[in-house]
Amino acid sequence: xxxxxxxxxxxxxxxxxxxxxxxxxxxxxxxxxxxxxxxxxxxxxxxxxxxxxxxxxxxxxxxxxxxxxxxxxxxxxxxxxxxxxxxxxxxxxxxxxxxxxxxxxxxxxxxxxxxxxxxxxxxxxxxxxxxxxxxxxxxxxxxxxxxxxxxxxxxxxxxxxxxxxxxxxxxxxxxxxxxxxxxxxxxxxxxxxxxxxxxxxxxxxxxxxxxxxxxxxxxxxxxxxxxxxxxxxxxxxxxxxxxxxxxxxxxxxxxxxxxxxxxxxxxxxxxxxxxxxxxxxxxxxxxxxxxxxxxxxxxxxxxxxxxxxxxxxxxxxxxxxxxxx
Numbered sequence: 509x510x511x512x513x514x515x516x517x518x519x520x521x522x523x524x525x526x527x528x529x530x531x532x533x534x535x536x537x538x539x540x541x542x543x544x545x546x547x548x549x550x551x552x553x554x555x556x557x558x559x560x561x562x563x564x565x566x567x568x569x570x571x572x573x574x575x576x577x578x579x580x581x582x583x584x585x586x587x588x589x590x591x592x593x594x595x596x597x598x599x600x601x602x603x604x605x606x607x608x609x610x611x612x613x614x615x616x617x618x619x620x621x622x623x624x625x626x627x628x629x630x631x632x633x634x635x636x637x638x639x640x641x642x643x644x645x646x647x648x649x650x651x652x653x654x655x656x657x658x659x660x661x662x663x664x665x666x667x668x669x670x671x672x673x674x675x676x677x678x679x680x681x682x683x684x685x686x687x688x689x690x691x692x693x694x695x696x697x698x699x700x701x702x703x704x705x706x707x708x709x710x711x712x713x714x715x716x717x718x719x720x721x722x723x724x725x726x727x728x729x730x731x732x733x734x735x736x737x738x739x740x741x742x743x744x745x746x747x748x749x750x751x752x753x754x755x756x757x758x759x760x761x762x763x764x765x766x767x768x769x770x771x772x773x774x775x776x777x778x779x780x781x782x783x784x785x786x787x788x789x790x791x792x793x794x795x796x797x798x799x800x801x802x803x804x805x806x807x808x809x810x811x812x813x814x815x816x817x818x819x820x821x822x823x824x825x826x827x828x829x830x831x832x833x
Contacts, residue, residue, distance in 0.1 A: 514547060514610065518587055522549065523825035525583035528628050529766055531572035532559055532783070533697035534820040536704050538573050541830040547589075551577055551606040561693045562787045567758050571806060573605045574762020578658075579628050580608050581763075582770070586625040590614040595759050605759060619657075620767065627773040628766075632819040634778040635712030635722055637739040638812025647775050651811075654771045655748060658764035660806070663747040663797065670745050673782075673808060676791050678721040680784035685724065690787075698725060703823045710818050712780075715739040720810075723784060745782070746809040747795070753804040761806035772811060782808040 523540055531537060537557035541550045551573060558569045577593060584591040589612030597607045648664060655662035665673065684690050699705035711725040716736035720743055748765055750757040772779055785791040786805065795805040 514542065514544070519829070520825045521587065522580060522583050523829050524822075525579045525625075525628055526551075526576040527822050527825065527828055528631070529572065529575035529579045530631075530633065530769065530781070531575070532563060532568040533694065534704055534706050535559065535572070535697060536823055536828070537569045538576050539828050539830055546609060547611070548607050548609040549580060550604060551580070551608065552603045553605050555603065559693055559697075561687075561690045566755075567806075568783070568786075570605065570755055570758035571762035571765060574759040574764075575766035575769075576762075577606045577608065577759065578763040578766040578770075582620060582624050582628055584608065584610055584612075585614060585620070586622075588612050588614070595756050605755075621771070621774065623774050624767075624770045627770040631769055631773040632817070633710070633780045634814060634817035635710065635780050636778075636815050636817050637713075637715075637737050638743075638778060638810075638814035640740055640742070641813050642742075642744055643775065643777060643811065643813075647777070650775075651746065651768050651771055654767040655764045658767055659750070659760045660764035661749050661751075662764075662768060663749065665745065665747060665797070667742070669797065670743065673745055673747070673785075673795060674719070674721060674743070676785045676794055677782050677808065680788055680791050681721045681724055683788060684784065694725070703821050703827070706820060707818070710820050712817070713737040717741075721782070721784070722780070723782075740812060744811045746811055747797075747805055748807040748809060749803055749805045751803050757804070758806065765807055765809070768809065776813065777811050778814050778816065780810045782810055 519542060527536060535557045537554045539552050539554055553569050553573055558566055563569060581591040589610035592609040592611045594607045596605060598604050652662045697705040700707045712722060713734045714724060714736045715722060716738050720739040748761060750761050769779055785795055792805060
């Protein structure tokens with residue numbers, strides 16, 4: 509493939525699409541490099557952007573990078589290339605999590621909905637209350653299929669199981685509140701005027717009933733606390749899981765997560781991520797369903813209709829793109 513086809517404009521668009529992906533506390537733990545001779549984008553993890561207290565194994569970093577890889581796939585197809593992805597392509601380089609070769613033009617129809625490209629620019633978390641209106645069955649089925657396409661499962665628990673998952677999340681919140689190291693780490697990512705982290709405008713209120721355990725950022729920065737609000741009484745929680753729990757599975761889960769979030773965005777659904785219990789090994793184990801449900805839980809996704817909420821900032825493409833070596 510001629511190198512000149514991947515011009516500066518196309519490259520910037522690809523990288524900008526990738527960094528629009530969600531990441532833990534908007535830490536954006538990735539960097540990219542183009543290998544012109546093979547038209548391949550290398551995607552590496554940036555260790556210093558991981559959260560060592562809450563994510564010592566780097567599982568959340570892999571999920572974040574996986575989501576960025578999915579956005580690269582969507583943007584590549586939109587721009588006329590067929591993305592060929594390899595996960596963990598060089599075992600001797602553990603920070604090299606994926607490569608995406610632009611093999612275009614596509615030999616078949618895109619593997620995803622065409623409107624996902626527009627959705628990736630609009631998608632962002634909303635930590636605000638949702639309405640009581642619930643998505644229709646066909647929408648939920650499409651979200652389940654989206655996860656399955658990426659090698660993951662999306663489980664929609666019943667009311668009793670949802671209550672159990674929320675109780676485990678609340679227990680994680682209680683532990684976080686008394687863990688000085690974790691509190692300090694999380695506080696460091698609350699940043700106004702930066703190109704990463706969480707500006708105070710996106711943090712959202714607490715649930716006035718105390719039933720829905722959204723992450724309590726107010727204890728980290730009391731001066732920025734906003735009044736509590738009434739959240740939905742019957743929250744819709746989707747459980748994303750994989751059959752195995754290796755780094756490659758985490759990367760697949762990240763791609764599945766982003767596909768689910770983008771499909772949800774096309775249906776005007778809002779989403780926020782309940783990750784707290786996944787940050788404690790014993791609680792993560794208890795998130796497993798005792799029946800035929802999830803095996804290794806990777807994310808709890810709160811879904812619903814509500815306000816869009818403000819977006820978190822992103823670092824520009826030039827800041828995360830390495831020059832040729």
